Amino acid sequence: MDFEIPQDLKMIQSLVRDFVDDQLKPLERDILGRAADLSDARISLPAETEEKLIKMANEIGLWGINIPEEVGGVGLGCLCSSLVEEELAQTVVPFNFGDVAPVLFECRAEQKEGYFQPVLDRQKKAYLALMEPGREASAASWEMRAEKEDGHYLLNGQKLSLSRAGEDYFAVVFAGTSHEEGQKGMTCFLVDRDTPGFSVSGTEGKTGWRAQLREPLLLTFKDCPVPEANILGEEGRAFHLGRKWLPARRVVRSARCVGVSQRLLEESATQAQSFLSFGGYAAKRTSIEAALADIAVSVHAGRLMVYEAATKADAGELIRNEAAMVKLFATDMVHRVADRVAHIFGGPSYIAGLPMERLCRSALADSATELALELQRSIIARDILKGLKV
Numbered sequence: 001m002d003f004e005i006p007q008d009l010k011m012i013q014s015l016v017r018d019f020v021d022d023q024l025k026p027l028e029r030d031i032l033g034r035a036a037d038l039s040d041a042r043i044s045l046p047a048e049t050e051e052k053l054i055k056m057a058n059e060i061g062l063w064g065i066n067i068p069e070e071v072g073g074v075g076l077g078c079l080c081s082s083l084v085e086e087e088l089a090q091t092v093v094p095f096n097f098g099d100v101a102p103v104l105f106e107c108r109a110e111q112k113e114g115y116f117q118p119v120l121d122r123q124k125k126a127y128l129a130l131m132e133p134g135r136e137a138s139a140a141s142w143e144m145r146a147e148k149e150d151g152h153y154l155l156n157g158q159k160l161s162l163s164r165a166g167e168d169y170f171a172v173v174f175a176g177t178s179h180e181e182g183q184k185g186m187t188c189f190l191v192d193r194d195t196p197g198f199s200v201s202g203t204e205g206k207t208g209w210r211a212q213l214r215e216p217l218l219l220t221f222k223d224c225p226v227p228e229a230n231i232l233g234e235e236g237r238a239f240h241l242g243r244k245w246l247p248a249r250r251v252v253r254s255a256r257c258v259g260v261s262q263r264l265l266e267e268s269a270t271q272a273q274s275f276l277s278f279g280g281y282a283a284k285r286t287s288i289e290a291a292l293a294d295i296a297v298s299v300h301a302g303r304l305m306v307y308e309a310a311t312k313a314d315a316g317e318l319i320r321n322e323a324a325m326v327k328l329f330a331t332d333m334v335h336r337v338a339d340r341v342a343h344i345f346g347g348p349s350y351i352a353g354l355p356m357e358r359l360c361r362s363a364l365a366d367s368a369t370e371l372a373l374e375l376q377r378s379i380i381a382r383d384i385l386k387g388l389k390v
Helices: 007-032 047-059 078-088 102-106 109-120 208-212 246-274 286-314 320-344 355-366 370-385
Strands: 125-129 145-149 152-161 169-178 184-192 198-201 217-227
Touching (some): 007 047, 007 078, 078 286, 125 217, 152 169, 152 184, 169 217, 246 286, 246 320, 246 355, 320 355, 320 370
Parallel strands (some): 145 169
Antiparallel strands (some): 125 152, 145 152, 152 217, 169 184, 198 217
């Protein structure tokens, strides 16, 4: 068993680390805000700054590094993507090298120009709409319907999206449809923002640091006409979209949890070594040492799980079980680390204006919901009951 990262990937990891240290971390104060009431805090970079960073990332060959080669990206594999995400997660500056939801990898050639490419180029936001307000995660309880009529579909219902609001966007909507044979299934539709009958609420801007306390967007469809050409994949087979990409995606998302936890460990160590308490530095207190040790162990365990699953994925092995375990562990790990950080800092980990506050909040927001974690537990349990080795 080889625990060494290949040399070529180490070079990419080092390149990304330098990019984060030299280009992103110096922008953290602008993101966190300088005013006493944090009214100037931001949830995104100014457009001109973001364009400059994108151009720089393109020049050094990092743009599209997480995108599979078959859909036009660099496609350097799951382990490489995990190393990149781990480094990017160690700053509060919201930037990535072209992150696209795997479902859009399934765009047909004629759909890529209008949907996939604009998302990759950050010209549009894709509002992924799965959940419905007041309903369970199970598709059996969803009421969103799409009825075929004169060469197009009429969408009716409401959806929730956890995507961050943008000025230009489209929705990726899952709705129930009926086949000509009478069989029912779920179909995925690409719905443009200016489609009649489509509206979005919940985008009202909050100012300052409160802007990061975002709630789900509410997408409403009332007799909304969508052409057949805007079906993503096949009619009635929405849940097959992106299936081959999802396990690796879960591993890469888990790497973000590892990166955030690593930065929190560094912030906590600095705090412990500089904060005087009862005539001595906090680092000398047994409870602080224990908290630091717990964080370090969690980070190490999470990193090993991510790297193992990513290596298996790159070797062509099926990692459904490993990906579910990694996602479950990494999400729980972030919550544990945030608790230890709160103890080390002597107060809640959500004190506005500190890097740890934005890191904790961002990590918890990006981590899976309890309903999504139940899905991971179900995957693991089913494999155990089938007699598969864990």
